[in-house]
Amino acid sequence: MIRECTAQELRHxxxxxxxxxxxxxLIGYSxxxxxxxxxxEAVILPTNTAQVSEIMKIAYxxxxxxxxxxxxxxxxxxxxPVAGGIVLVLTRMDRLxxxxxxxRYAVVQAGCVNLNLQxxxxxxxxxxxxxxxxxSVSTLGGNVGENAGGPRGVKYGVTRDWxxxxxxxxxxxxxxxxxxxxxxxxxxxxxxSLFTGSExxxxxxxxxxxxxxxxxxxRQSLQAFYPLLxxxxxxxxRIIGSGIVPVALELMDKVVVNLIEDSxxxxxxxxxxxxxxxxxxxxxxACRNQAERIASICREExxxxxxxxxxxxxxxxxxxxxxxxxxxxxxxxxxxxLEDCTVxxxxxxxxxxxxxxxxxxxxxxxxxxxxxxxxxxxxMILTDKRDKDEWARVxxxxxxxxxxxxxxxxxxxxxxxxxxxxxxxxxxxMDDDARKLMTEIKSVLDSKGILNPGKFxxxx
Amino acid sequence: MEYRDKKELFLTxxxxxxxxxxxxxxxxxxxxxCGLCLEVCPVYREMLVESHSPRGKVQLARHxxxxxxxxxxxxNDILFSSCLLCGSCVAACPSGVRQDVLFSGLRWRAAQRHxxxxxxxxxxxxxxxxxxxxxxxxxxxxTREILxxxxxEEKIQAGNLPVEGVPPMNAKPFNNAYRGVIPxxxxxxxxVLYFHGCATNYVFGDIGSAVVSVLxxxxxxxxxxxxxxxxxxxxxxxGDRKTSLACIHxxxxxxxxxxxxxxIVDCATCGSALKNEYPHILKELRDLGENVDDDLVEAAxxxxxxxxxxxxxxxxxxxxxxxxxxxNGEKMKVTYHDPCxxxxxxxxxxxxxxxxxxxxxxxxxxxxxxxxxxxxxGEYQIEYGDTSALITNRKIANICRSGAEIVATGCPGCNIxxxxxxxxxxxIRILHPVQLIHMALEGDNWKT
Numbered sequence: 018m019i020r021e022c023t024a025q026e027l028r029h030x031x032x033x034x035x036x037x038x039x040x041x042x043l044i045g046y047s048x049x050x051x052x053x054x055x056x057x058e059a060v061i062l063p064t065n066t067a068q069v070s071e072i073m074k075i076a077y078x079x080x081x082x083x084x085x086x087x088x089x090x091x092x093x094x095x096x097x098p099v100a101g102g103i104v105l106v107l108t109r110m111d112r113l114x115x116x117x118x119x120x121r122y123a124v125v126q127a128g129c130v131n132l133n134l135q136x137x138x139x140x141x142x143x144x145x146x147x148x149x150x151x152x153s154v155s156t157l158g159g160n161v162g163e164n165a166g167g168p169r170g171v172k173y174g175v176t177r178d179w180x181x182x183x184x185x186x187x188x189x190x191x192x193x194x195x196x197x198x199x200x201x202x203x204x205x206x207x208x209x210s211l212f213t214g215s216e217x218x219x220x221x222x223x224x225x226x227x228x229x230x231x232x233x234x235x236r237q238s239l240q241a242f243y244p245l246l247x248x249x250x251x252x253x254x255r256i257i258g259s260g261i262v263p264v265a266l267e268l269m270d271k272v273v274v275n276l277i278e279d280s281x282x283x284x285x286x287x288x289x290x291x292x293x294x295x296x297x298x299x300x301x302x303a304c305r306n307q308a309e310r311i312a313s314i315c316r317e318e319x320x321x322x323x324x325x326x327x328x329x330x331x332x333x334x335x336x337x338x339x340x341x342x343x344x345x346x347x348x349x350x351x352x353x354x355l356e357d358c359t360v361x362x363x364x365x366x367x368x369x370x371x372x373x374x375x376x377x378x379x380x381x382x383x384x385x386x387x388x389x390x391x392x393x394x395x396x397m398i399l400t401d402k403r404d405k406d407e408w409a410r411v412x413x414x415x416x417x418x419x420x421x422x423x424x425x426x427x428x429x430x431x432x433x434x435x436x437x438x439x440x441x442x443x444x445x446x447m448d449d450d451a452r453k454l455m456t457e458i459k460s461v462l463d464s465k466g467i468l469n470p471g472k473f474x475x476x477x
Numbered sequence: 478m479e480y481r482d483k484k485e486l487f488l489t490x491x492x493x494x495x496x497x498x499x500x501x502x503x504x505x506x507x508x509x510x511c512g513l514c515l516e517v518c519p520v521y522r523e524m525l526v527e528s529h530s531p532r533g534k535v536q537l538a539r540h541x542x543x544x545x546x547x548x549x550x551x552x553n554d555i556l557f558s559s560c561l562l563c564g565s566c567v568a569a570c571p572s573g574v575r576q577d578v579l580f581s582g583l584r585w586r587a588a589q590r591h592x593x594x595x596x597x598x599x600x601x602x603x604x605x606x607x608x609x610x611x612x613x614x615x616x617x618x619x620t621r622e623i624l625x626x627x628x629x630e631e632k633i634q635a636g637n638l639p640v641e642g643v644p645p646m647n648a649k650p651f652n653n654a655y656r657g658v659i660p661x662x663x664x665x666x667x668x669v670l671y672f673h674g675c676a677t678n679y680v681f682g683d684i685g686s687a688v689v690s691v692l693x694x695x696x697x698x699x700x701x702x703x704x705x706x707x708x709x710x711x712x713x714x715x716g717d718r719k720t721s722l723a724c725i726h727x728x729x730x731x732x733x734x735x736x737x738x739x740x741i742v743d744c745a746t747c748g749s750a751l752k753n754e755y756p757h758i759l760k761e762l763r764d765l766g767e768n769v770d771d772d773l774v775e776a777a778x779x780x781x782x783x784x785x786x787x788x789x790x791x792x793x794x795x796x797x798x799x800x801x802x803x804x805n806g807e808k809m810k811v812t813y814h815d816p817c818x819x820x821x822x823x824x825x826x827x828x829x830x831x832x833x834x835x836x837x838x839x840x841x842x843x844x845x846x847x848x849x850x851x852x853x854x855g856e857y858q859i860e861y862g863d864t865s866a867l868i869t870n871r872k873i874a875n876i877c878r879s880g881a882e883i884v885a886t887g888c889p890g891c892n893i894x895x896x897x898x899x900x901x902x903x904x905i906r907i908l909h910p911v912q913l914i915h916m917a918l919e920g921d922n923w924k925t
Contacts, residue, residue: 041551044537045527050510062526089527090512108525153516280573344571347509
């Protein structure tokens with residue numbers, strides 16, 4: 018319970034209009050893009066690190082749970098305030114503080130939207146690689162919290178790989194800085210890695226320093242359609258084996274292709290078992306050369322059709338369908354359960370076949386997408402949470418999918434994080450001592466257990 | 478045509494017990510909460526608060542439907558203050574959720590519970606009754622004159638709308654000067670009905686005469702029915718369905734005709750009403766058990782199929798366009814603003830740009846974020862001036878940065894909002910695309 022005098026103190030820090038506690042406003046922060054929900058008691062929208070620090074001092078003193086939140090687009094329930102308390106929304110901390118062309122880095126407030134950073138960097142010929150599908154709304158702070166990835170992960174990795182420094186407000190309100198602005202930095206324990214992907218359970222990230230790359234002068238996308246999924250899978254293996262490092266190598270099965278076509282009408286063929294969407298970037302000559310090699314591999318492995326984007330517009334069109342895929346799933350059925358278990362690339366086909374079999378076993382529609390180049394699958398179970406019988410089958414299917422990923426030497430999450438939705442499955446992949454170590458780390462940083470409680474780290 | 482005799486029957490409304498139709502409710506459950514609507518929502522972009530976002534309001538609607546949230550004062554405020562009904566979320570939603578239908582439905586229920594407020598009630602009453610509208614136009618003209626002479630006008634700011642920059646009323650209603658059948662010049666290629674809407678009738682008479690002149694030059698016979706009612710959409714969207722239905726009924730009755738090739742509209746809002754909204758509105762009410770005649774729905778569907786925005790019509794029939802007047806080589810720098818009700822309401826965006834690019838006296842420049850809402854939203858800018866100002870300022874900055882001398886836009890609402898704000902700071906003019914086409918045909922220069 019937040020006492021009225023405490024609420025007054027908090028209002029004093031951020032101003033009346035940035036402290037919300039009407040039921041209508043609270044409902045807005047009871048969900049994210051995952052399935053679960055829980056109501057907070059108050060929502061606070063600070064505009065700078067000092068305010069966050071002041072808020073945390075009070076929350077620490079009063080032992081009020083605090084769940085930090087950006088745009089609320091994560092898919093694992095990471096921002097759902099399961100213990101009530103405060104949702105600390107950083108969307109109004111959206112400034113780009115520094116954009117340094119010479120040393121190729123940027124400093125942003127945690128609420129800065131990924132795409133805004135992308136666009137600002139592009140203007141000076143630079144490039145920020147991580148591109149979660151939610152990039153037009155999701156914030157850098159949120160990306161750090163979930164260690165988000167995206168299609169470009171094959172070549173460029175996940176958020177952690179691009180963080181040079183962080184400003185973090187600790188549970189008791191102290192402000193620390195981790196890392197710096199230099200390209201190389203091996204000073205001390207790698208605190209950046211500690212906080213990145215910790216889902217706000219260890220501290221509240223308020224500023225992020227990211228490494229930028231020179232904007233690749235050219236990029237080229239292709240899409241290949243396969244009557245048989247095996248051909249697509251062999252293509253992935255051959256591309257990776259050939260030494261080409263594509264920016265993205267996306268696979269979508271027939272369920273997904275048909276649903277995208279239902280909503281976007283972009284002319285995708287409906288009678289395929291799967292399609293690959295591939296992008297290469299770099300020097301123009303090299304790109305064209307690689308695209309040609311990839312196109313011939315696709316044809317050799319049985320692609321019935323290979324499209325090569327000839328313009329930026331065609332390029333955009335190829336990718337638009339992929340980016341809206343999650344939302345599109347909800348056209349067919351109201352609820353879409355989206356997972357992101359990841360396996361070694363060589364086990365990808367087996368994983369996909371296994372997912373399809375699980376779907377058949379439980380009589381569920383499951384669409385499969387995958388960032389095939391890094392073995393990151395996205396099974397999407399189409400369902401209706403209101404249907405109790407079906408929902409019970411969904412829960413069983415999800416459990417089997419996780420077990421399958423682990424059996425195939427994979428892991429629970431490639432880029433979405435664990436949050437609450439994957440929490441019960443953590444023992445499948447992390448042994449007791451490893452999980453206990455996480456608990457011990459948390460208890461050092463958050464002795465009162467107020468930071469995003471109830472998420473994947475067990476509390477003492 | 479049975480519905481014509483049953484005008485009074487279907488206006489009961491209050492008897493309906495279900496809050497929203499089953500189809501609309503189902504939409505709520507199809508929201509994947511993916512959040513892609515946040516980026517395109519003009520209000521969310523400025524406020525950055527979830528309850529003001531489309532996703533937030535869809536979730537609030539779910540709580541209302543499930544019975545654990547009432548349409549409270551705060552909810553009423555959210556429904557009206559945080560939405561311009563611009564349709565950006567509808568266009569961006571990968572799950573196909575019709576937030577516009579949902580939100581306007583909730584506004585209706587909210588208005589039933591909380592009332593509309595005196596000004597809105599009076600305004601809609603006037604809009605919905607043609608003769609009252611023409612009286613108040615005279616009154617408005619007279620008042621403006623007095624305010625101007627006394628110098629009071631330049632100090633008036635209605636919400637975020639600088640009144641001084643609002644164009645004066647027509648000297649007399651457009652429909653008094655132009656009505657009945659106006660023959661084509663030369664060979665007759667087509668026959669159309671012209672729905673001129675309230676804005677052209679009372680404020681933008683010049684746009685109306687440009688429409689008539691361009692169409693005639695293209696060999697189109699233009700028929701302008703008398704006593705044209707308000708299209709009803711502004712009233713409908715504000716939640717006063719009862720009043721708006723009288724308008725809809727009247728429009729369908731006058732314009733559903735099988736002896737014309739098209740119904741031409743020059744106003745984005747009226748166009749989206751006739752072309753898109755009427756059948757939806759009527760069907761939803763029928764689903765809710767209101768006494769909506771099937772004949773009326775069918776007539777509305779025929780009208781929808783026949784309705785075309787003026788830019789779309791001219792673009793389709795470009796080959797009818799006579800030669801443009803020779804120019805002295807001087808070109809006007811023109812940019813284009815997409816009205817919400819034209820781009821998202823009717824899918825018209827390419828057409829006006831294609832026409833503008835075609836004109837010999839126009840140098841077309843694309844502005845940044847041309848498809849973003851201008852922040853006006855009719856009475857929104859007056860009632861919720863603070864939020865509106867943030868959105869409008871962004872639009873004005875984008876216009877100024879484009880380097881254009883003229884903004885073209887096919888919506889009187891956007892015209893008033895953008896025009897009034899531009900007038901405060903510089904001499905960039907705002908015109909309907911059809912006015913620029915008219916100039917190109919007549920060899921007029923904007924400076925004259």
